[in-house]
Amino acid sequence: MLRRHAGQAALLGVVKANAYGHGALAVTRTLQNLNVRRFAVATVPEGIYLRENGIEDPVLVFASPLPPFLAAYARYDLGVTVSSRDVAEAVAVTARHEGPLRVHVKVDTGMHRIGIAPEEAEAVTRLLERAPGIELTGLWTHFATADEDDPFFAKVQMDRFEAVVKAVGDAYRHLHVANSGALLQLPRSVAQPGRLLARTGIALYGLMADERLAATAGLQPLMRFASRVTQVKTIQAGESISYGRRWTAPGPRRIATVGAGYADGYPRLLTNRAEVGIQGHRYPVAGTVCMDMFMVDLGPPEGPGYYVEAGEEVTLWGEGGPSAFDVARWAETIPYEICCGVATRVPRFYRTRDSG
Numbered sequence: 001m002l003r004r005h006a007g008q009a010a011l012l013g014v015v016k017a018n019a020y021g022h023g024a025l026a027v028t029r030t031l032q033n034l035n036v037r038r039f040a041v042a043t044v045p046e047g048i049y050l051r052e053n054g055i056e057d058p059v060l061v062f063a064s065p066l067p068p069f070l071a072a073y074a075r076y077d078l079g080v081t082v083s084s085r086d087v088a089e090a091v092a093v094t095a096r097h098e099g100p101l102r103v104h105v106k107v108d109t110g111m112h113r114i115g116i117a118p119e120e121a122e123a124v125t126r127l128l129e130r131a132p133g134i135e136l137t138g139l140w141t142h143f144a145t146a147d148e149d150d151p152f153f154a155k156v157q158m159d160r161f162e163a164v165v166k167a168v169g170d171a172y173r174h175l176h177v178a179n180s181g182a183l184l185q186l187p188r189s190v191a192q193p194g195r196l197l198a199r200t201g202i203a204l205y206g207l208m209a210d211e212r213l214a215a216t217a218g219l220q221p222l223m224r225f226a227s228r229v230t231q232v233k234t235i236q237a238g239e240s241i242s243y244g245r246r247w248t249a250p251g252p253r254r255i256a257t258v259g260a261g262y263a264d265g266y267p268r269l270l271t272n273r274a275e276v277g278i279q280g281h282r283y284p285v286a287g288t289v290c291m292d293m294f295m296v297d298l299g300p301p302e303g304p305g306y307y308v309e310a311g312e313e314v315t316l317w318g319e320g321g322p323s324a325f326d327v328a329r330w331a332e333t334i335p336y337e338i339c340c341g342v343a344t345r346v347p348r349f350y351r352t353r354d355s356g
């Protein structure tokens with residue numbers, strides 16, 4: 001499905017932040033089997049992790065590099081983001097002594113995070129072309145609003161990028177502009193034949209910032225986050241639960257303690273807000289979410305919660321419980337932050353299913 005959207009562009013799998021919490025190695029290997037053969041991470045250690053685990057395909061590091069770390073890019077054959085004229089000069093020096101270095105020149109077309117100004121593209125390109133040991137692998141930019149309804153600013157950025165491509169694009173092997181949002185709703189960002197890449201992150205995991213856009217595109221979230229009930233007890237009316245006594249039982253209540261907390265990536269902001277799924281029913285979080293546990297109100301002792309016992313599975317999000325979109329809404333954030341927040345101490349299990 002994503003390939004159909006990508007049209008002429010090849011997918012570049014964005015596996016930063018432990019593949020948005022899904023597990024960088026498992027996701028990268030799965031994508032390799034689906035014939036995605038280019039990857040990107042945010043930081044040098046993330047790139048080294050892939051290399052040390054046998055991933056040999058091209059890996060681009062999105063971060064703006066600090067000169068002392070450029071040697072590591074050469075040693076581990078990681079793609080360097082050239083984000084300023086200073087970085088270009090440092091890259092030229094490192095490439096001469098320790099190269100080759102593969103560089104991706106980032107043009108700032110309006111996000112104003114990192115990147116060279118469009119007016120600098122000519123000078124930076126010539127500087128890099130003249131320097132020995134440099135391969136001009138990519139010329140790229142990043143959208144601020146590609147996943148929003150109003151296409152106005154994405155078009156402004158696209159225009160600015162195309163002007164740069166016209167001036168210096170021939171020097172580069174690849175061009176890349178699209179993220180998931182652009183891939184799904186800005187066909188122009190993947191329309192040029194031949195050497196375009198689409199930097200696809202969140203959509204690979206079946207999510208988007210916006211639930212409607214995900215649904216329109218037919219995306220299916222991959223992640224399910226589950227824990228277990230570790231204890232059940234009945235408390236009397238007026239008794240409170242957890243730190244700060246933020247929840248008080250309105251009557252006799254069965255209360256389940258769940259073995260996950262904010263240290264696992266279940267945000268504390270879900271206190272008294274979220275619901276979980278147990279045995280096909282939804283139950284509300286009762287009281288403050290703790291570091292390693294939280295409590296759930298199973299209702300009056302005679303309700304369906306009567307059948308919940310220690311050991312029962314609890315769906316925090318995913319099949320059998322609320323969606324990552326619901327949880328993101330309760331936690332006042334976007335699904336990106338929810339899924340990449342799942343801590344490394346949480347074991348990951350993978351199952352195969354039909355790819356779409």
Ligand SMILES: *Cc1c(COP(=O)(O)O)cnc(C)c1O
Nearest residue numbers: 014062142179180199200201202
């Ligand atoms: C994270 C990131 C992406 C991927 O964005 P999605 O919205 O997850 O597809 C692409 N490009 C850059 C520069 C990024 O930082």
